Amino acid sequence: MEFKGILILLIISGTLSILILGASYILGYKQPDMEKVSVYECGFDPFDNPGNPFSVRFFLIGILFLIFDLEISFLFPWAVTYMGLPLFGYWVVMLFLFILTLGLIYEWIEGGLEWEN
Known part of the structure; x- marks a missing residue:
């Protein structure tokens, strides 16, 4: 048993x-x-009830930030190995960026990035 020390x-x-x-x-x-x-x-002393919920817009902006933050984490390995990839790898990443750009444009048109309504 190799991991006996870790188990103990x-x-x-x-x-x-x-x-x-x-x-x-x-x-x-x-x-x-x-x-x-x-x-x-x-x-x-607290000025307001501490149990007030956050705005739904706050959560929407947070989720959008996470999505585009994950995009960067997916692009980093591609950027590191860019010179060694074939042309197919380049076009796959361009398709990925195109789909994300379409999503951003859709959110912009629908008003998902507006704070006040």
Whole structure:
């Protein structure tokens, strides 16, 4: 068994983690007061309800950022090996970029990039 040392390490660290977590739960101070359970906002009383949801536009812009960020991670290996690729590799990446550009144009036309409506 090649990974016996790693298995022993995982068992010991898991057991130790459970023991420390249990000890902190058992020995911890459990008398919350209003000051301790109140919402903290930079030392001031909160101005608004802290449970207000974010705007859907915020999530849409975040998802679009992730999509185009992933595009860069797909293009990096191509850029590194560009000189060694055949012409087919070049056209596959151009097709990939064309499809992403069409998606960006569609989002732009539909108003997905506008913050205010």
